[in-house]
Amino acid sequence: MAAPDTPAGGRTSPVPERRPAAIVSHLDIIYRVVGGKRSNTSAIGDDEGESIFRNLIGRGKTVATVQSVHAVKDVSFVAYHGESVGIIGRNGSGKSTLLRAVAGLLPPTNGEVFLAGTPALLGVNAVLMSALSGERNIYIGGQALGLTKAQVKERFEEIVAFSGIGDAVYRPMSTYSSGMAARLRFAISTAAVPDVLMIDEALSTGDAEFRKRSGEKVDEIREKASTVFLVSHSNSTVRDLCDRVLWMHHGRLIADGPTEAILTAYEGWDPKKHPAGPPGIG
Ligand SMILES: Nc1ncnc2c1ncn2[C@@H]1O[C@H](COP(=O)(O)OP(=O)(O)O)[C@@H](O)[C@H]1O
Ligand SMILES: [Mg+2]
Known part of the structure; x- marks a missing residue:
């Protein structure tokens, strides 16, 4: 539920009221991956007769395995309205998983x-259909965000212009490059x-001009007292857009503070020297 608006005139107090927008408490996300794994013939026995039999029926038997991936480990934080929170960390550290969990998708x-309140980007991602044109997806995504059909129609040109995809909007999204698709989703x-x-790497796909426009858009959204989460590999994007940063490492939140x-x-961290994480942090 959205909290009541701030009084007209905006924030008058030098210390703005801090209303929580997201509360994450001791969050763990464990993926269970079910897969088939061929047992290695030599690992089970070297009995010749058995091997011949195995060769007749195939190479060893397929065993269903369940692997767990502990992608997010005991993460807690509170994010406030009007805050822009960057999530950084190496590949596989759990950034996207954390974002999807905060959005309620996991x-x-x-x-x-x-x-x-309602999270945006992922809500849109979940409903977009690549077999349909960008145009159809603008209507579907816009309505998923709570706009009426008429409101989407009104904003259609603006959305297309913002995405910069031009006439490609009338082609199926499956024909788009990943950059075009990301720009349209953002728009x-x-x-x-x-x-x-919530933005997961979407901003790094565009050119400088698109990044500038999206940066302005993020600022505009923050000023309306929304909360922004941004996962990015680009430290300069995080510097430009975020006032707070969460640092994920091997699924753990090892640092949380000013950008x-x-x-x-x-x-300054050398992961080769300190693979378990930077000394003195965490
Ligand atoms: N759908 C999934 N099923 C199983 N494991 C996954 C899935 N998505 C991510 N993982 C694993 O979870 C860990 C964290 O991944 P992810 O959140 O994508 O990290 P990041 O966004 O920081 O690169 C990785 O080990 C990754 O392989
Ligand atoms: Mg990711």
């Missing part, structure tokens, strides 16, 4: 997630001002 294995997601905007302090530590 059920917590343990712990809890509370979100005030749809920001067509309505969401309570919580400059965290990014300086991240950039």
Whole structure:
């Protein structure tokens, strides 16, 4: 539920009221991956007769295996309205998983997630259909965000212009490059001002001009007291857009603080020397 608006005139107090937009408490996400694994013939026995038999029926038997991937481990934080939170960390550290869990797309294995309001980007991602044209997807995504058909129609040109995809909007999204698709998703997601905007790497795909426009859009959304989560490999994008940074490492939140302090530590960290994480952090 959206909390009541701030009084006309905006924030008058030098210390703005801090209303939580997302509360994450001792969150664990464990993926269970079911797969078939061929047992290695030599691992089971070297009996010749058995091997010949195995060769007749195939190479060893296929055993169903369940592997667990503990992608997010005991993560807790509170994000506030008007805050822009960057999530950094190496590949596979759990950034996207954390974002999807905060958006409610992945059920917590343990712990809890509370979100005030509706998350945008992922909500849109979930409903877009690649077999349909960009145009159809603008209507579907816009309506998923709570806009009426008439409101989408009104904003259609603006969304297309923002995405920069031009006439490709009338082609199926399956024909788009990943950059074009990401730009269109971003444009749809920001067509309505969401309570919580979540961006996973989408901004790094565009050119400088698109990044500038999306940066302005993010600022505009934050000013309306929404919360922005941004996963990005680009430290400069995080510096430009975020006032707070969460640093994920091997599924753990090892640092949470002001952008400059965290990014300086991240950039000064040598993962070859300290693979378990930077000393003195965590
Ligand atoms: N759908 C999935 N099923 C199983 N494992 C997954 C899935 N998605 C991600 N993982 C694993 O979870 C870990 C964290 O992945 P991810 O959240 O994508 O990290 P990041 O976004 O930081 O690169 C990785 O080990 C990854 O292989
Ligand atoms: Mg990711």
